[in-house]
Amino acid sequence: MSEMATPHHARWYREPTSTYWWLGRWSYFVFILREVSSVFVAWTVVFLLKLVNSVAHGDGWYQAFLRWSAQPWVVILNIVTLFFVVFHAVTWFNLAPKAMVVTMGGRRVPGALIAGSNYAAWAVISALIAWGLLGG
Amino acid sequence: MADRITLQVARYRPEEESAPTFQEYEVPCHKDWVVLDALNHVKDRIDGTLSFRWSCRMGVCGSCGMSVNGEPKLTCATFLTDYAPGPVRVEPLRNFPVIRDLIVDLGDFMRKLVSVKPWLVRKEEKPLAEGEYRQTPDELEAFKPFSMCINCMLCYAACPIYGLDPKFVGPAALALAQRYNLDSRDQGSKERMEALSTHEGVWGCTFVGECTTVCPKNVDPAGAIQRYKLDAALDWVKNVVMPWGGR
Numbered sequence: 001m002s003e004m005a006t007p008h009h010a011r012w013y014r015e016p017t018s019t020y021w022w023l024g025r026w027s028y029f030v031f032i033l034r035e036v037s038s039v040f041v042a043w044t045v046v047f048l049l050k051l052v053n054s055v056a057h058g059d060g061w062y063q064a065f066l067r068w069s070a071q072p073w074v075v076i077l078n079i080v081t082l083f084f085v086v087f088h089a090v091t092w093f094n095l096a097p098k099a100m101v102v103t104m105g106g107r108r109v110p111g112a113l114i115a116g117s118n119y120a121a122w123a124v125i126s127a128l129i130a131w132g133l134l135g136g
Numbered sequence: 137m138a139d140r141i142t143l144q145v146a147r148y149r150p151e152e153e154s155a156p157t158f159q160e161y162e163v164p165c166h167k168d169w170v171v172l173d174a175l176n177h178v179k180d181r182i183d184g185t186l187s188f189r190w191s192c193r194m195g196v197c198g199s200c201g202m203s204v205n206g207e208p209k210l211t212c213a214t215f216l217t218d219y220a221p222g223p224v225r226v227e228p229l230r231n232f233p234v235i236r237d238l239i240v241d242l243g244d245f246m247r248k249l250v251s252v253k254p255w256l257v258r259k260e261e262k263p264l265a266e267g268e269y270r271q272t273p274d275e276l277e278a279f280k281p282f283s284m285c286i287n288c289m290l291c292y293a294a295c296p297i298y299g300l301d302p303k304f305v306g307p308a309a310l311a312l313a314q315r316y317n318l319d320s321r322d323q324g325s326k327e328r329m330e331a332l333s334t335h336e337g338v339w340g341c342t343f344v345g346e347c348t349t350v351c352p353k354n355v356d357p358a359g360a361i362q363r364y365k366l367d368a369a370l371d372w373v374k375n376v377v378m379p380w381g382g383r
Contacts (some may be wrong), residue, residue, distance in 0.1 A: 011150035012234055012241055013155060015156075015230065015234075017300060021296060022296070027345065028296055028344065031343075031344040035342065095362060098343075098356075098359040098362040098363070099366045100363075101363060
């Protein structure tokens with residue numbers, strides 16, 4: 001803390017940061033939610049790896065995985081995970097125009113167009129995967 | 137509308153007390169008065185011991201940043217009537233050590249500002265005889281928004297990361313680094329990248345975004361930092377893919 005202030009000024013007051021600082025403002029709360037969402041993104045990866053592993057070991061393992069996945073706590077966890085993963089993706093896409101400055105014909109492409117193209121790509125890729133899975 | 141309004145002003149007199157207290161002052165609530173006018177009224181007519189910084193009264197000098205009802209504001213641009221019937225709580229900017237009353241110590245920012253080299257870095261100056269460094273309007277526009285920063289420190293007061301980790305270089309210094317990186321006359325972006333592509337630099341930012349929200353000059357420090365992260369990541373990839381490519 002001594003690095004913080006001008007040298008030789010010893011009597012300043014520094015307000016301690018509350019443990020609950022993130023409840024003080026809506027944007028801080030949303031920020032913390034976004035940070036927490038990373039845990040659920042990690043859980044999605046674990047869940048998918050378990051699925052792939054069970055498929056690789058044959059029908060018995062796959063049926064056992066389906067039974068395990070149908071347990072109420074897993075279903076609830078996955079519903080919560082879906083909310084957080086969508087939240088994570090939306091905040092990530094909304095960040096894209098901040099990080100990317102694209103110019104076309106000497107003019108800056110509007111942020112809404114950059115974010116919109118991310119959402120469009122998300123929708124198209126999701127539709128393609130759904131089409132492939134549903135045997136289209 | 138009430139013709140008077142109560143100010144609750146944070147007082148900290150280090151020779152008398154170990155922590156701030158609040159003192160109330162009743163002041164006129166004229167429709168053309170800003171919070172700074174009210175503080176000057178207190179200073180001139182009610183209590184000459186109240187200490188605060190101000191200078192231009194027109195949102196240019198960046199001296200009068202304070203916390204008004206918990207929000208970082210330039211008090212010269214914050215109208216009393218927006219807070220009627222009151223009270224209006226005026227405190228020093230958060231995340232900075234308080235020297236006295238509403239005055240905070242900006243020494244930490246000043247040192248960090250120097251560390252990002254906020255000036256034009258040239259490998260070699262061209263001779264005066266060759267004339268000035270000319271820029272197109274587009275080249276000017278590339279960095280101009282970031283050059284509007286007035287160092288008012290509202291962004292640091294709004295940034296929880298700076299509050300939690302005082303080593304974080306912070307929004308204004310990073311935005312000003314980007315201001316020079318984007319200037320076509322500058323050749324110092326590599327030097328700055330080495331200093332800023334660090335945990336205390338751009339990677340310390342987790343994109344809360346409040347710095348941009350509170351900026352009175354629409355500088356968008358959050359955007360500057362995210363662009364810097366992208367540049368740093370691309371730089372890293374280039375170095376991995378083409379280690380012989382020279383920096």
